[in-house]
């Protein structure tokens with residue numbers, strides 16, 4: 001079974017958690033896309049829910065499937081958010097933002113009573129950091145912010161190169177919020193909490209892709225079946 005089929009299996013299991021009347025946060029990325037597709041089918045069959053998207057891409061997908069959409073202004077408290085991740089560790093700490101949606105994803109996850117991660121089991125790692133950590137920054141003062149981010153990373157005990165994320169055509173990638181992303185190639189993050197705290201203090205950093213204490217559970221699909229971490233039901 002290939003990774004995409006595994007992602008779809010994890011998404012299908014997450015659909016079991018959805019109940020009529022729920023307020024749902026919809027994640028971003030290839031795994032969340034499967035969840036939104038499956039949810040769209042349930043809505044077509046009569047399921048009544050209201051959803052908030054974590055990106056313009058997910059919003060467009062959900063609207064194309066006639067899923068009723070709201071905003072966090074109209075619906076500031078959500079029951080459940082289902083989202084993918086770039087890395088998950090055994091303590092349910094995550095790296096997110098490979099699809100540049102980390103800021104809205106974190107806001108939506110924080111507004112949710114429960115966030116469940118869906119992924120193929122290749123995303124489960126003993127230690128975070130092999131996947132480059134996305135750090136969303138405002139364009140103003142980029143070089144000064146980059147230096148301050150580098151100092152914060154070193155102070156937390158990590159080390160590695162910072163790369164400004166580009167689009168395939170070579171132009172600088174802009175997030176849905178109009179920000180840049182610095183990808184920190186750290187190889188290993190021994191103390192994610194320390195790094196998160198250090199990055200939170202840098203002016204110009206809007207958000208970073210370390211999600212700590214946000215995920216209640218994870219549904220990880222592998223060749224041997226589904227692995228459930230944390231609280232799923």
Ligand SMILES: O=C[C@H](O)[C@H](O)[C@H](O)COP(=O)(O)O
Nearest residue numbers: 029030031084097098099101
């Ligand atoms: O910004 C993007 C998100 O954090 C995604 O949830 C993450 O990159 C995982 O995406 P995928 O399911 O495509 O691997």
